[in-house]
Amino acid sequence: MKNSLQTEVIADLKRRKKTSREYLRSLSPAEKIAKLVDLQEQYYQTLVIRETNGGRKIPEKWRKWHEARYENADVSDLILE
Amino acid sequence: MKNQSPSANMREVIGVLEDLQDVGIIEKYAIGGAFAAILHYEPISTIDLDIFFLLKEKSESPILSLSAIYDYAKKRGFSFDHEFINIHGWLVQFVEASHSGLWTEAIENADTMKIDNFNAPVIGKEHLVAMWLLAGRAKDYQKIAMFREAEFLDETKLFDVLERHDLMSKWHREKWRFADEE
Numbered sequence A: 001m002k003n004s005l006q007t008e009v010i011a012d013l014k015r016r017k018k019t020s021r022e023y024l025r026s027l028s029p030a031e032k033i034a035k036l037v038d039l040q041e042q043y044y045q046t047l048v049i050r051e052t053n054g055g056r057k058i059p060e061k062w063r064k065w066h067e068a069r070y071e072n073a074d075v076s077d078l079i080l081e
Numbered sequence B: 001m002k003n004q005s006p007s008a009n010m011r012e013v014i015g016v017l018e019d020l021q022d023v024g025i026i027e028k029y030a031i032g033g034a035f036a037a038i039l040h041y042e043p044i045s046t047i048d049l050d051i052f053f054l055l056k057e058k059s060e061s062p063i064l065s066l067s068a069i070y071d072y073a074k075k076r077g078f079s080f081d082h083e084f085i086n087i088h089g090w091l092v093q094f095v096e097a098s099h100s101g102l103w104t105e106a107i108e109n110a111d112t113m114k115i116d117n118f119n120a121p122v123i124g125k126e127h128l129v130a131m132w133l134l135a136g137r138a139k140d141y142q143k144i145a146m147f148r149e150a151e152f153l154d155e156t157k158l159f160d161v162l163e164r165h166d167l168m169s170k171w172h173r174e175k176w177r178f179a180d181e182e
Helices: A002-026 A029-052 A060-071 B006-022 B033-040 B062-076 B101-108 B125-135 B138-150 B155-164 B168-178
Strands: B026-032 B048-055 B085-087 B090-096 B111-115 B118-122
Touching (some): A029 B033, B006 B026, B006 B090, B006 B111, B006 B118, B033 B048, B033 B138, B048 B101, B062 B085, B062 B090, B125 B138, B125 B155
């Protein structure tokens, strides 16, 4: 019984994963670039949390990525009037 | 990175690459690596944008061949280190391709991909697979597995590329690394 439930759960997980990947694959190149930027931001935040909690330091290449992304950031839109 | 859409930002990067052609530093270029995999298939995590290029004036030394690009970056005010040039918030890695027949062919036969309202040259799927096989790192094999899973490779074209660049035996030898999941 347990095995059949387990099989069902795994099958459902595979189905959901397939749906999500089909969606990602159907995106236009511009949308894929936007998703990549989201992924990068999320991954970097995970690394920050890991380091903040005493885990491994943020890898050098990700530090470089963060520096590059934000060193010339145009923050004029963020200035409150 | 400026507060604009990532694709608009990418338009500016492509603009810089076109300018590098206009000022006579590079002859041809194409997007490769994981970024090309994303454009062909699905978003995966990568920090940089690999640009494979051919110099206008050929150089014997790979280091000298990059110096013109670094001089250009300095003039344009782009920061850089030994690995990347920061172009409008993207870490761009330039790879001079003339010493490799496979890489040169990949640039010359690149696909033109429409991104919003601009076009970008992107290395074709079969050439990417051959380049990953040649590089042979774990992450390269993962990308080959991903492309095989997609079932969008033209196998006749792929095997033709592999055959012409002496990669057929490596393909058969390493195939178990990127075999189908199921």
